[in-house]
Amino acid sequence: MTDQVTKPRLKIVPLGGALGARVVGFNVEELDDELGVERPRLAATTETGGDYRGATTLAAEGFPEILVLDTAKGLKKASTNVWHTDVTFTETPPIGSLFCMDIPAVNGGDTLWSNQYLAYDGLSEPIRTLIGGLTAVHGLPPITGFAAHPMIKVHPVTNRTALFVNRGWTRMVKELVDPESRHLLEMLFERSERADYQIRWQWTAGDAALWDNRCTMHYAVDDYGSQHRAARRATIYDN
Helix, strand or coil: CCCCCCCCCCEEEECCCCCCEEEECCCHHHCCCCCCCCCCEEECCCCCCCCCCCCEEEHHHCEEEEEEEEHHHCCCCCCCCCCECCCCCCCCCCCEEEEEEEECCCCCCCEEEEEHHHHHHCCCHHHHHHHCCCEEEECCCCCCCCEEEECEEECCCCCCEEECCCCCCEEEECCCCHHHHHHHHHHHHHHHCCHHHEEEECCCCCCEEEEECCCEEEEECCCCCCCCCEEEEEEEECC
């Protein structure tokens, strides 16, 4: 009688909040590399041509696109304890990010994500009409350059509309004078950061998070002081 090996079934379990799901039973070693589809491009860049925190990569192991974020290796903490979407100061922002936790802080160091479909849906119709014709400028020189993007974006896969401004990188509304721009953006930031649009993840060793930058923001809580924390990260761009 031949013994049969039963592989665990892949399960996707919604987190039960504003967004997100846990993927259970995922085994990297069982992935088939012959997908027959064009893969997205991975890159290690998070700012202007390189990571401004001076993080090392796994280039010596053949993976230059993977950043190593290890506080024990002199990594300077980034200013990610503000709501932001990755690299929106470039002409073509990334479509996603992958973050793998190797050594979590003993206490603290959680990450929050916010659903920007809900942020847009929660706006009144007059405000939706207003921002539908406006452009926001993103960037923080001298760390980054500048790029302008529509304040709302339609997701190419889901066809849902998401708000596309964030407190971390969005500086001004191109078509408005300064007082109008500041007040409109502050209102939108406040709306997009509502607690009921969020989920919060407490990291354990081996966790990996994959998120869509086209419809989310995130916030890395900087409350773990000098504790050791190590992770790997790749930024995903469309081909």
